[in-house]
Amino acid sequence: xxxxxxxxxxxxxxxxxxxxxxxxxxxxxxxxxxxxxxxxxxxxxxxxxxxxxxxxxxxxxxxxxxxxxxxxxxxxxxxxxxxxxxxxxxxxxxxxxxxxxxxxxxxxxxxxxxxxxxxxxxxxxxxxxxxxxxxxxxxxxxxxxxxxxxxxxxxxxxxxxxxxxxxxxxxxxxxxxxxxxxxxxxxxxxxxxxxxxxxxxxxxxxxxxxxxxxxxxxxxxxxxxxxxxxxxxxxxxxxxxxxxxxxxxxxxxxxxxxxxxxxxxxxxxxxxxxxxxxxxxxxxxxxxxxxxxxxxxxxxxxxxxxxxxxxxxxxxxxxxxxxxxxxxxxxxxxxxxxxxxxxxxxxxxxxxxxxxxxxxxxxxxxxxxxxxxxxxxxxxxxxxxxxxxxxxxxxxxxxxxxxxxxxxxxxxxxxxxxxxxxxxxxxxxxxxxxxxx
Numbered sequence: 001x002x003x004x005x006x007x008x009x010x011x012x013x014x015x016x017x018x019x020x021x022x023x024x025x026x027x028x029x030x031x032x033x034x035x036x037x038x039x040x041x042x043x044x045x046x047x048x049x050x051x052x053x054x055x056x057x058x059x060x061x062x063x064x065x066x067x068x069x070x071x072x073x074x075x076x077x078x079x080x081x082x083x084x085x086x087x088x089x090x091x092x093x094x095x096x097x098x099x100x101x102x103x104x105x106x107x108x109x110x111x112x113x114x115x116x117x118x119x120x121x122x123x124x125x126x127x128x129x130x131x132x133x134x135x136x137x138x139x140x141x142x143x144x145x146x147x148x149x150x151x152x153x154x155x156x157x158x159x160x161x162x163x164x165x166x167x168x169x170x171x172x173x174x175x176x177x178x179x180x181x182x183x184x185x186x187x188x189x190x191x192x193x194x195x196x197x198x199x200x201x202x203x204x205x206x207x208x209x210x211x212x213x214x215x216x217x218x219x220x221x222x223x224x225x226x227x228x229x230x231x232x233x234x235x236x237x238x239x240x241x242x243x244x245x246x247x248x249x250x251x252x253x254x255x256x257x258x259x260x261x262x263x264x265x266x267x268x269x270x271x272x273x274x275x276x277x278x279x280x281x282x283x284x285x286x287x288x289x290x291x292x293x294x295x296x297x298x299x300x301x302x303x304x305x306x307x308x309x310x311x312x313x314x315x316x317x318x319x320x321x322x323x324x325x326x327x328x329x330x331x332x333x334x335x336x337x338x339x340x341x342x343x344x345x346x347x348x349x350x351x352x353x354x355x356x357x358x359x360x361x362x363x364x365x366x367x368x369x370x371x372x373x374x375x376x377x378x379x380x381x382x383x384x385x386x387x388x389x390x391x392x393x394x395x396x397x398x399x400x401x402x403x404x405x406x407x408x409x410x411x412x413x414x415x416x417x418x419x420x421x422x423x424x425x426x427x428x429x430x431x432x433x434x435x436x437x
Contacts, residue, residue, distance in 0.1 A: 009296050016257065020253050022303070023253040036106070038104040039181045039323055042099070043061055044134065046133050051098065053099070059133050062083055074087060079154065082154050084154070093121075097152055098145075099153055100179045110400075139179070139216070141177050141228055143216050161175070165236075178228040179322070179323035185315065190252065194249075196316055197310050197312065198246060200340065202349065207335065208320040208322070208369075212418065224370055225369065229368060241309070242309055247356060247357065260306065261281060265281065327404075327407040328408060331407040333404065334402070338397040339392055341396060348392045353378060386415065
């Protein structure tokens with residue numbers, strides 16, 4: 001999910017053509033490429049396994065953030081008096097609607113620096129968790145808490161979004177009981193952006209299967225390998241999924257702009273507060289100007305309110321991976337870097353899935369949710385060609401970065417996702433099984 005809104009972009013947008021500036025100026029030469037890593041964790045009571053409330057008791061999310069603030073020089077961010085985020089330089093600690101803790105590291109050129117930063121942050125949170133009696137679940141859905149039991153974080157942004165989708169069960173589930181890994185990466189030109197969006201789209205079922213890790217929820221097996229993907233697949237199709245122009249070779253900045261112009265808006269931000277603009281499309285908002293000047297920050301905020309498997313802002317975001325242990329988080333970043341940033345590997349992915357349609361990708365995602373690595377995709381079982389994908393990623397990494405990719409090799413070698421392995425090996429009659437998931 002997106003960080004809190006910055007008010008430092010007061011550039012006035014006069015017409016639809018002006019909206020392309022974000023994409024055009026987001027392009028950068030390959031020597032300036034970086035990788036950004038964000039991952040979410042459910043914060044549980046170590047005794048009951050229930051997700052902690054935001055506030056109201058000693059074991060709470062707010063106290064967790066307060067303890068982090070006391071031990072670091074990070075800047076706190078408040079929303080109507082509640083501590084809901086901390087920031088430092090390009091890094092952020094934020095909260096998802098159901099209290100999921102999101103760690104967003106700064107973007108770095110190499111994975112070693114990213115890993116070092118993330119390890120330092122995790123170490124602080126692990127220490128606080130031990131003292132507070134909190135346990136961090138490293139799965140894509142909470143092991144005990146269900147959506148009706150989830151306690152919403154008191155963020156103004158989420159209050160508006162919740163009201164917008166009040167009758168949409170899948171959206172409410174997505175907001176409160178899913179946790180993912182997001183990898184952010186760069187593009188150099190419009191054509192490069194098009195290639196990377198297509199490659200990322202066709203890779204989404206494969207990497208969702210490889211990292212499938214949301215199979216136990218509400219104290220029982222879900223019947224899915226990645227229940228998180230099953231939830232996301234049911235979202236409003238206007239805001240989610242794989243768009244045909246992502247994979248059919250017709251992508252352009254203009255097409256992405258036009259897609260976003262016709263998505264209903266949640267809000268804009270003025271003077272640090274979210275303002276509801278009546279669910280109109282951005283196209284209508286730009287034409288009618290109900291608040292006066294339309295600002296580029298309005299467009300940037302709107303770009304964060306859709307949930308496709310790959311999302312474009314002034315960089316790209318891959319969003320198909322379940323939350324997992326840190327070694328899997330780092331391996332997923334290595335996987336994306338090796339496949340997307342290495343020209344030969346990128347072309348290898350495109351060639352492997354030449355001619356595939358958005359419908360086939362979408363069907364693959366549906367099948368992966370249930371079957372994981374045993375799902376059919378592009379006429380093959382995913383487990384049958386995952387080694388080819390791994391090899392393409394490996395050739396795109398430096399010697400020092402390959403060690404992160406190796407963390408996922410046991411699953412590649414066996415053709416089983418983390419969910420499939422756990423289902424085979426865990427004792428689900430043990431009431432404390434959630435602690436080892």
